[in-house]
Amino acid sequence: MRGIAQGYLANDNRPVKLAIKNLVVGYLDKQSGHTLVAVDRVSLDIREGEFVTIVGLSGCGKSTFLNAIAGLVKHQHGEIRVNDRIVNGPGTDRAVVFQKASLLPWRKVGRNITYGLELSGMKLAEAREKASYYVNLIRLNGFENHYPHQLSGGMQQRVNLARALACDPEVLLLDEPFAALDAITRELMQNELLELCEKVGKTVVMVTHQIDEAVLLSDRVIIFSARPAYVLDDISIPIPRPRKGHIKDSEEFRELVSTIWRVIEGNANIGGGI
Amino acid sequence: MRHLTVFPKSTVAKREKILNLLLGSSVIVLFLVGWELLFQLKIVNPLFISAPSRVVLAEIAMIKDGSLLKNLTVSAKEFLLGYGAAVLIGFPFGIILGWFKLVRGSFGPFIAALQATPRVALMPLFIIWFGLGITSKIVVVLMSAIFPLIVNLRVAMTTIDADLVHVARAYGASRWQIFHSIAFPTSLPFLMTGLRLAAGRGLLGVIVAEVFGGAEGIGYMIQYAGSTFQTDKVFAGVLVVAVSGITLDFSLDRLGRHFDRWRGEVPVH
Numbered sequence: 001m002r003g004i005a006q007g008y009l010a011n012d013n014r015p016v017k018l019a020i021k022n023l024v025v026g027y028l029d030k031q032s033g034h035t036l037v038a039v040d041r042v043s044l045d046i047r048e049g050e051f052v053t054i055v056g057l058s059g060c061g062k063s064t065f066l067n068a069i070a071g072l073v074k075h076q077h078g079e080i081r082v083n084d085r086i087v088n089g090p091g092t093d094r095a096v097v098f099q100k101a102s103l104l105p106w107r108k109v110g111r112n113i114t115y116g117l118e119l120s121g122m123k124l125a126e127a128r129e130k131a132s133y134y135v136n137l138i139r140l141n142g143f144e145n146h147y148p149h150q151l152s153g154g155m156q157q158r159v160n161l162a163r164a165l166a167c168d169p170e171v172l173l174l175d176e177p178f179a180a181l182d183a184i185t186r187e188l189m190q191n192e193l194l195e196l197c198e199k200v201g202k203t204v205v206m207v208t209h210q211i212d213e214a215v216l217l218s219d220r221v222i223i224f225s226a227r228p229a230y231v232l233d234d235i236s237i238p239i240p241r242p243r244k245g246h247i248k249d250s251e252e253f254r255e256l257v258s259t260i261w262r263v264i265e266g267n268a269n270i271g272g273g274i
Numbered sequence: 275m276r277h278l279t280v281f282p283k284s285t286v287a288k289r290e291k292i293l294n295l296l297l298g299s300s301v302i303v304l305f306l307v308g309w310e311l312l313f314q315l316k317i318v319n320p321l322f323i324s325a326p327s328r329v330v331l332a333e334i335a336m337i338k339d340g341s342l343l344k345n346l347t348v349s350a351k352e353f354l355l356g357y358g359a360a361v362l363i364g365f366p367f368g369i370i371l372g373w374f375k376l377v378r379g380s381f382g383p384f385i386a387a388l389q390a391t392p393r394v395a396l397m398p399l400f401i402i403w404f405g406l407g408i409t410s411k412i413v414v415v416l417m418s419a420i421f422p423l424i425v426n427l428r429v430a431m432t433t434i435d436a437d438l439v440h441v442a443r444a445y446g447a448s449r450w451q452i453f454h455s456i457a458f459p460t461s462l463p464f465l466m467t468g469l470r471l472a473a474g475r476g477l478l479g480v481i482v483a484e485v486f487g488g489a490e491g492i493g494y495m496i497q498y499a500g501s502t503f504q505t506d507k508v509f510a511g512v513l514v515v516a517v518s519g520i521t522l523d524f525s526l527d528r529l530g531r532h533f534d535r536w537r538g539e540v541p542v543h
Binding site: 070071072089090091092095096098100102104105106107115116118119120147149167 | 455459
């Protein structure tokens with residue numbers, strides 16, 4: 001089982017957008033003073049326009065993996081390439097949406113959406129212009145002059161998403177983006193994200209522990225083992241697009257969910273994880 | 275989901291506000307009436323306590339002969355120069371102290387020791403160093419007003435939301451960008467609190483310095499009136515100081531609310 005995941009669709013000729021080779025990420029455990037391995041030799045090729053989701057037990061290292069791609073966590077070994085260019089540290093070619101919306105509370109929605117662009121040195125007027133497309137797409141128009149505290153959790157997360165998309169990144173990284181939302185809002189947001197991604201065709205890497213969310217949104221689901229994380233399985237989701245939220249009721253969908261679940265469960269039992 | 279409900283200020287809260295205003299002002303009126311009665315009925319030696327009516331008369335007399343304006347101008351000048359210097363030095367220094375660990379480590383204990391020393395106790399030294407004129411008063415105001423600013427801004431830097439910094443870093447922000455897009459806005463409410471505290475301390479500094487040694491200013495006027503048993507003039511001077519203090523605090527509070535709009539519900543100080 002252990003080893004390099006196969007580029008799943010062998011005859012897919014879209015260019016590889018994000019290439020990860022033998023990635024090892026360790027961190028210093030402050031209590032014991034030892035360096036612990038969070039991600040153990042993970043290799044992954046993600047093609048342009050692909051939506052890939054990583055699932056696994058909580059604490060398995062999938063968020064660390066995503067942070068490493070974002071450049072927020074240093075990796076000890078291996079390499080990360082975006083468009084065949086090695087990346088080290090954060091950059092505008094990747095944008096992250098974290099679980100917490102983390103909007104600047106003193107900035108109105110409009111200026112929060114342009115924040116990423118402003119950080120990259122763009123003039124405000126130009127940033128506004130560039131962001132407006134996504135403001136419309138995520139249906140935030142009319143809210144530009146609200147302060148974040150005036151918005152619901154779901155709306156705040158949409159602003160967060162718009163802020164990331166406005167930067168027009170090569171790869172969009174989603175770190176459990178809906179985990180902090182209530183169940184109903186989460187379902188609605190999943191459907192919206194599904195629609196959105198099919199419209200903009202971005203390359204997306206998402207981390208979640210909601211298996212149904214992973215299956216609904218993804219072209220491929222990568223299953224991580226218990227810590228230290230390596231790739232247990234790489235499962236293709238052949239449900240045709242455009243998809244709608246109600247595919248969750250189909251036989252095919254449920255079968256995919258239970259297949260993934262069995263892999264995770266099997267690993268948890270062996271590793272004594274959880 | 276697409277509609278925003280703005281709750282109107284409830285009428286209950288409005289009524290409570292009016293009631294509080296009525297209660298608060300009636301206590302003041304009662305106090306003034308009682309004071310006037312103590313004087314008029316000669317229950318206490320009138321020389322010691324004066325009376326509201328006499329204070330008003332003294333105030334009018336001081337306005338007419340121009341002594342109030344002259345002394346107020348001197349005090350205001352001392353205050354504004356000292357306070358201005360305190361803001362100009364204290365604001366950036368507090369931020370630097372909170373932002374850079376090394377600076378905090380090196381200057382922290384020194385600042386703490388200086389802060390714990392009552393500045394008034396240093397007054398004789400300031401007079402020796404800067405003379406009896408305006409400079410020594412400015413220094414007292416500066417030394418009184420600067421610490422609330424330094425302390426508040428230092429604290430402000432420790433309240434920076436780590437998640438915001440994390441996001442900014444993910445977008446490739448430099449340390450300077452993190453500073454001016456996150457740390458600086460975070461510091462503003464703390465600056466406003468610092469400004470209010472500093473104004474109170476600075477005002478105290480001006481009066482104490484003038485009472486201690488000087489030949490002009492409101493503090494000197496109070497001190498002189500007191501030593502010549504003109505209690506009405508003492509109260510008149512105190513009234514001027516109190517009104518200045520309240521006006522200053524009110525304006526700074528207003529300014530603070532302006533910077534706090536994004537917080538929504540403005541906390542009552």
